[in-house]
Amino acid sequence: MKRILSNRDAAGLYRSMFRIRVCEESFIGPIMRGIIRCPVHLCTGQEAVAVGVCAALSRHDLIFGNHRSHGHYLAKGGDLNKLVAEVYCRRDGCAGGRGGSMHLRDVSAGMLGSAPIVAGTISLAVGAGLAMKIARKSGVAVSFFGDGAAGEGVLYESLNLAALKRLPVIFVCENNLYSTHMPIRECRVSKDIYKIARPFGARAWQADGNNIFTVLAKAKKAVSLCRSGRGPVFLEFLTYRMHGHVGPDDNVQGAHTDIRPPAEIERWRRKDPVLFLRRYLTGSGVLSEKAVAGLESGVMNEIARAHALALTSSFPGPRTLRKHVYDE
């Protein structure tokens, strides 16, 4: 699996994952200080899914995200400074301060938009796939959603429609075992979400979402099937969010949110996807410890600059309130 990657590509994957991790963690301070106020759903722990899937895509492929989409946006090539400014709800954010953390979009990177209604953007991705099929383009549309979305009827309608019309759509389910506060065993009888796709005639696999090489291999296979008219494909990646559903609270049992057993969190900490790749790169000699450290400090500086820049951006002016209700 690892052989399919050049050293340069492997380093690129690490840079992308590390960048998302640092970006996510960098929001915690400003949230605690009340400078960032919009709801922020951190994807720490889930970086490999976003990076692995997007690494299999080209710039012309299109993705849609959900409430937890900082990683999807960055992995697809969305502008970092505009993301950070948007989380601060500033004028220079990617949604001009009208969206906040849950509404990210960078058309130039093929990130068409994220939105927090659970499963709400799945059918939009099916539509983007339909658009590519009608226009006879070879592009692929991807919908990122969580395990909670498997409780919404539109996922099943969308699977059927996409399979029936053979659309180039990849359904990416990030199964992090919790739908807000509710563990998956309280949400559904079977933990294996991917199996829902098979009766519709779609190919479907479940894989380790914390192993970047596994994610990339599955995503490449899905992309190639879609490009050759054999889509849609359903990919379920097992992963874990290291923080709670929203904000920096970790939802640990015993704390006021009282949800997740500390031993479970610890177990997943040992499977940290960023550390996994780092260990592989340095252990196999792809990158020296010094090279990794250099890459990491470059990323940290970039993120620090993005925050500094965001704070120089003004809030949207009250007189702009009514702008953009319609495309004029």
Next chain:
Amino acid sequence: MMNDRILPFSLAINEALDLMMARDENVFLIGQGVKSPWYVGNTTQGLLSRYGALRVIDTPVSENAVTGSAVGAAIAGMRPVVVHPRTDFLMYGLDPVINEAANWNYMFAGNAPVPVVFWLIVNRGGEQAAQHSQALHALFAHIPGLKVVMASNAYDAKGLLISAIEDNNPVVYIDDRWLYNTSCFIPAGVYRVPIGAAAVKKTGRDITITALSFMVGEAMAAADMLKEDGIAAEVIDLRSVKPLDIRTVVRSVRKTRRLLVVDNGWMTCGVSAEISACVSERLPGGLVSGIRRIALPDVPAPASRTLEKVYFPAADHIVRKAKQMVRKGIR
């Protein structure tokens, strides 16, 4: 030659779809029954053979995914028309209309247009009862970011549909199957009826009557009857519920000083309430006999013909109410 162009409402829609699909390959039609006259009458005749199954897409009953895929295709650069042959069934698919399409351009601060047309058909009457007949334009007009249009005649049906398809915003295009057999002269080729512009269908000095869609015909019939009693009614066809052309209404009421609002939706929080409020705000004290409304009673649609008869307002209701208003007020 002229007579060749006297076409029914349903074929006016067919022409609009055909012209726009021929002109722009990004336009496509999707929805339940698009290839079935049973669902959509002759509105889509010939389209499947001309444009193929990639652009005339009949779908299973999955209103949420189908509506959402039309919205997604619009976000990705297409200009879809998604049809719901019975408005009631779209209730399964409101998320992509209200949460996604309507908000999209605003929540991304512009440059995020969603050029989709939601074509909804109202099928009232015929003892079809409460879930086959609802006119829900007020529901959609409440939502920022949507436009809502309703044609009252075949000419407007074609021109408004062309405008809706060309518009960069989500447009809810609602028509009434009771109008499908009404005919008028339809120019060949592309022409547009602007969205957000009402039409004065008949001028008069005694009372302003506003109406929409099917009720415009009833209002015109009422105006003819009122004329026999020496009452000159001005009839305004709103054509767009959103944006609402309140200026045209106010201009008329300033002259007649009486307003009767006729709507084919329910009374409470409906279009009639909105127009009444807008006119009261703009012409405080300028009316001689207040504002009166005729709308559906706040009751679900019944099946039985005896109940339908009292449920759906008609020309004679309008005549009665207008006479009361004109007699009561002294000019």
